Amino acid sequence: MQAASLPDGPIEQKLPSDPHHAVWTLLESVADPEIPVVSLREMGILRAVREGADGLEVVITPTYSGCPAMSQMEDDVMAALAQAGVPARVVTLLAPAWSTDWMTPEARDKLRAYGIAPPQATSCASQGLNVVQFATKRVASYARPAVACPQCGSENTTETSHFGSTACKALYRCLNCMEPFDYFKPY
Amino acid sequence: MAAHTDYLLHLADNALILGQRNAEWCGHGPILEEDLALANNSLDLIGQARLLYQHVAALRKDGRTTEDHLAYFRDVPDFRNYTLLELPHSTALAPTSAGNRDYAVTIARNFLFSALMVLVWESLRASKDAQLAAIAAKSLKETQYHLRHARDWLLRLGDGTADSHARMQAAMDHLMPYTQEFWTSSEMETSAVEAGVGVDTNTLRAAWDEVIDDTLAQATLKRSTTDGYVSTGKLCVHSEHLGFVLAEMQSLARAHPEAVW
Numbered sequence: 486m487q488a489a490s491l492p493d494g495p496i497e498q499k500l501p502s503d504p505h506h507a508v509w510t511l512l513e514s515v516a517d518p519e520i521p522v523v524s525l526r527e528m529g530i531l532r533a534v535r536e537g538a539d540g541l542e543v544v545i546t547p548t549y550s551g552c553p554a555m556s557q558m559e560d561d562v563m564a565a566l567a568q569a570g571v572p573a574r575v576v577t578l579l580a581p582a583w584s585t586d587w588m589t590p591e592a593r594d595k596l597r598a599y600g601i602a603p604p605q606a607t608s609c610a611s612q613g614l615n616v617v618q619f620a621t622k623r624v625a626s627y628a629r630p631a632v633a634c635p636q637c638g639s640e641n642t643t644e645t646s647h648f649g650s651t652a653c654k655a656l657y658r659c660l661n662c663m664e665p666f667d668y669f670k671p672y
Numbered sequence: 673m674a675a676h677t678d679y680l681l682h683l684a685d686n687a688l689i690l691g692q693r694n695a696e697w698c699g700h701g702p703i704l705e706e707d708l709a710l711a712n713n714s715l716d717l718i719g720q721a722r723l724l725y726q727h728v729a730a731l732r733k734d735g736r737t738t739e740d741h742l743a744y745f746r747d748v749p750d751f752r753n754y755t756l757l758e759l760p761h762s763t764a765l766a767p768t769s770a771g772n773r774d775y776a777v778t779i780a781r782n783f784l785f786s787a788l789m790v791l792v793w794e795s796l797r798a799s800k801d802a803q804l805a806a807i808a809a810k811s812l813k814e815t816q817y818h819l820r821h822a823r824d825w826l827l828r829l830g831d832g833t834a835d836s837h838a839r840m841q842a843a844m845d846h847l848m849p850y851t852q853e854f855w856t857s858s859e860m861e862t863s864a865v866e867a868g869v870g871v872d873t874n875t876l877r878a879a880w881d882e883v884i885d886d887t888l889a890q891a892t893l894k895r896s897t898t899d900g901y902v903s904t905g906k907l908c909v910h911s912e913h914l915g916f917v918l919a920e921m922q923s924l925a926r927a928h929p930e931a932v933w
């Protein structure tokens with residue numbers, strides 16, 4: 486049902502020919518509340534602008550199930566629409582499940598410049614599918630990828646903690662420049 | 673319909689009660705990183721519970737049921753979580769709360785449950801209940817990470833010092849019998865499986881055993897016996913500990929019903 490109606494992948498910036506170009510452009514100003522350098526579209530959270538049964542709908546999808554920033558994002562979208570006088574409602578859809586694979590290349594560059602190592606390209610979305618039979622593989626699929634330090638670029642880094650300051654991040658340390666940094670976990 | 677929502681409540685209550693138990697470490701973690709880890713883990717679990725409660729409320733369409741009503745205004749005989757998840761963080765049988773928390777018990781419980789839920793969520797992605805399938809796809813990603821975290825610590829503590837090894841083995845010996853409840857049958861599960869909504873956990877048992885045996889071997893731990901008393905939390909018949917968990921979790925909401933932030 487709803488699963489098929491949402492795009493599965495990064496959302497490109499809309500061309501002026503798009504019927505909802507103005508709304509997309511307006512929402513480009515709505516940033517992630519905890520990572521203010523990237524927009525909701527660049528994060529893959531803003532999924533669609535469409536005509537619903539009751540008028541215009543802006544579709545967003547949650548990141549982590551318990552991410553406390555989700556309601557803030559919804560409020561920010563509503564505020565931006567209200568300020569511009571655009572009548573629309575915000576719809577939250579779960580499927581297809583958000584993935585860090587949906588982050589745009591620009592978002593990854595911005596995260597790195599902001600001091601957060603962007604997620605490795607292959608999210609764990611595929612891991613559950615690939616690994617079916619063997620116990621060791623089921624968990625070994627978490628073999629840690631080389632994460633490049635966002636400060637000096639070295640891949641000589643180590644994981645300090647599986648969990649960091651927010652649900653979406655882990656804590657790393659660079660063994661080259663010795664700086665600690667956040668790693669946006671693949672999801 | 674009742675069996676369908678009961679099944680969803682079973683999944684939701686599991687997540688909520690373990691989320692609440694893990695959150696007891698908030699501010700008391702053995703090290704700062706684990707404090708953060710358990711808080712993050714709880715955030716995911718409570719988030720999963722919310723999605724499931726919201727789904728139950730939407731299915732009931734009675735105008736009364738809300739996620740808050742389901743979490744805060746039901747009592748012990750209404751909860752359908754596994755007994756395993758409501759037990760205190762201790763290998764002793766008597767204490768009900770804080771006191772002598774043992775991180776080995778926390779790790780063992782999260783390991784045993786996450787190993788099951790990775791398999792359950794994998795299967796439920798094909799549920800005929802499309803919203804449950806969507807929740808499963810999200811929860812799977814989070815639960816895989818929880819499993820990795822618990823498994824890492826299980827290896828570290830099991831294959832660590834003599835003291836950590838002994839405490840990890842004691843925690844496994846204490847909790848393993850409660851995993852019998854994963855495989856017992858219940859009407860709500862049978863109905864949900866027949867309707868194509870739920871998954872028969874017995875089809876997952878061999879895969880679960882493999883994860884457990886493989887990890888225990890690497891952790892130099894022995895697999896404990898699982899005979900004896902079979903717990904019945906999912907049938908709403910709980911240990912004496914759940915009441916204390918609910919008292920702490922629900923008292924604020926009940927003292928100020930309908931309160932808004």
